[in-house]
Amino acid sequence: MGHPPVVIDVAAGARRKAVIGGAVSGVVGLIAIVSVFTGQVLGGPGAYVTAFVIGLVFLLIGLLPVIAWRKLTRPRKLVFDAGGVRWDDPRGKPWAVPWHELSAVVISRTKQRRVQTSDYIMRKIMVRLDLHPADPAFRGRHPEMEHLWxxxxxxxxYRLPLGSAPAxxxxIEGAMRTFAPxxxxxxRDEGFVIGFV
Incomplete structure (x- = not known):
């Protein structure tokens, strides 16, 4: 009997991150705005305006997940099985590739460092799945994947970005070793990307 498919529910992770990020940003924004209106900001009119603008920005960031909820939570799954690998995305851009059409599969990752004061702080590991075709005619057979080329x-x-998802x-390694070792x-570690906190 064959191995069951390995399924990664990408939408579940996106929902969780959207809720957490939106809630944290919204709370920070509300605290800043309430602080302005209750006189808890020190420093005069300029400080009040600055605190209000910062609060408003955080509040808007907190609302983004609500506004984009349908797009963020649409069902998306990465599936590995004996036949190949596929991206199940019924309301997006699904694709499927049999193993015999590939020459290599690589997990690439980038460690993102964020600068805080003068120190570097490791924050995120960005994960991508790289698929390398076995022949030049692959692109013609799979136009549905052109956005990943x-x-x-x-x-x-082709590179499928999976976000900050080291888990x-x-x-993926287990699935590849099972179905297409x-x-x-x-x-493949691709170094660091530097951003600001």
């Missing part, structure tokens, strides 16, 4: 620095391949790495090329 050479996306974000991958060469001669997906062992799941000859194609799996391991994890």
């Amino acid at each position: 050479e996306f974000h620095r991958v060469k001669n391949g 997906y790495i062992p799941i 000859g194609l799996y090329q391991g994890i």
Whole structure:
């Protein structure tokens, strides 16, 4: 009997992050705005205006998940099975690739460092699945994947961004070792991206 498919529910992670991020931003925004209206801001009119604007920005960021909820929570799954790998995205851009059409599969990751004062603080690991076609005619057979072609620095391949989701790495590795060990090329670290806190 064959192995059951390995399914990663990408939408579940997006929902959780959207709720947490929206709630935190919304609370910070509300605290800042309430502080302005209750006279808890020190420093005169300029400080009041600054605190109000910052509060408003955070409040709007907190509302973004509510506004974009349908898009953020649409069902999306990455599925590995004996036949190949597929992206189940009924309201987006689904695709499916049989293993024999690939020459290599790589997990690429970028560690994002954020600058806080003069120190570097490690914040996120961005995960992507890179699929490399076995022949040049692949692009013609899979126009539904064109938006992933050479996306974000991958060469001669397709890159599916999975966000800040390091927990997906062992799941993908296990699936690749089960279904297509000859194609799996391991994890490729692509260095650091620097942002600001």
